[in-house]
Amino acid sequence: xxxxxxxxxxxxxxxxxxxxxxxxxSAKNNLDMxxxxxxxxxxxxxxxxAANSIVPRWKQFLDRALEKYPKATSKRPVS
Amino acid sequence: xxxFQLATIDVEATVVPRARSHIFRSFLNSPTKPGLPLxxxxxxVRTPKVHHILANANIESCWxxxxxxxxxxxxxRVSLVTSPDxxxxxxxxxxxxxNANVDPEGGLAALKPAEFDWExxxxxxxxxxxxxxxxxxxxxxxxSVLEGGQDEAKKWxxxxxxxxxxxxxxxxxxxxxxxGNFVLVVxxxxxxxxxxxAVIPNRRFKTTRAVRGGWDEVEVVP
Numbered sequence: 429x430x431x432x433x434x435x436x437x438x439x440x441x442x443x444x445x446x447x448x449x450x451x452x453x454s455a456k457n458n459l460d461m462x463x464x465x466x467x468x469x470x471x472x473x474x475x476x477x478a479a480n481s482i483v484p485r486w487k488q489f490l491d492r493a494l495e496k497y498p499k500a501t502s503k504r505p506v507s
Numbered sequence: 508x509x510x511f512q513l514a515t516i517d518v519e520a521t522v523v524p525r526a527r528s529h530i531f532r533s534f535l536n537s538p539t540k541p542g543l544p545l546x547x548x549x550x551x552v553r554t555p556k557v558h559h560i561l562a563n564a565n566i567e568s569c570w571x572x573x574x575x576x577x578x579x580x581x582x583x584r585v586s587l588v589t590s591p592d593x594x595x596x597x598x599x600x601x602x603x604x605x606n607a608n609v610d611p612e613g614g615l616a617a618l619k620p621a622e623f624d625w626e627x628x629x630x631x632x633x634x635x636x637x638x639x640x641x642x643x644x645x646x647x648x649x650x651s652v653l654e655g656g657q658d659e660a661k662k663w664x665x666x667x668x669x670x671x672x673x674x675x676x677x678x679x680x681x682x683x684x685x686x687g688n689f690v691l692v693v694x695x696x697x698x699x700x701x702x703x704x705a706v707i708p709n710r711r712f713k714t715t716r717a718v719r720g721g722w723d724e725v726e727v728v729p
Contacts, residue, residue: 477542477722484722486699486714487534487544489577494531496574497509 515559543614546694553648580700588691638666644685
């Protein structure tokens, strides 16, 4: 009886872990798919700029915006 | 006045962000990596932010440019350049060199900071300020209690001019005091979050330093 009970528990545990492993594999596969999707999406939307060649766009935007600042005054904000 | 907000982390009592207005002075570029510009601003060596930065170099600056309806949030690491005569000089220099080591592909490291003449840069920027502005570094420590009230404040120098031969002791003393308290704040941008509200729909781009060097930019929901 004890043996059967142990066997029953073992089977349940085995099934439980099988399901867990199956879910984990599935989750991992989904994650990998998401990564592939993410990478392919990123490839479409991400732009890369080299450090030694061009001025990054954010600096171009900031340079342009700074030109629009009002003229300097002699007053100094708290800092 | 090219003002922006600079947030540091105050770790003295409890971890609290502290923000204040700063004036943008200039960009500083390495000739070898012009795509990694550093931002230069300045402060007084006696302000609490100096200690915030030495304890934690991570900052965020926020710029709102009213005329163009653009916002820039620039996250980065910050270094300080103090007077060589100041007691914090060795600490701030070691901190700056360490920041370059932490980010060996960055714009600060590209400047070869151990060889760069930081004192010449500090003096150059100080000299470019107005005499009225220079005088603000001659006041008692910023944030300290105003002993004597406004009557005392009226005694502070209103202008500090570069002294010439033959100028009096007071002129030399004010110049040395102001220059001694003047600190360059060098920001190495790591991430830039740019938002423009000048177009409909608004547009927003996140630019982050790429692992292999340079920048990666992606458009995000505004």
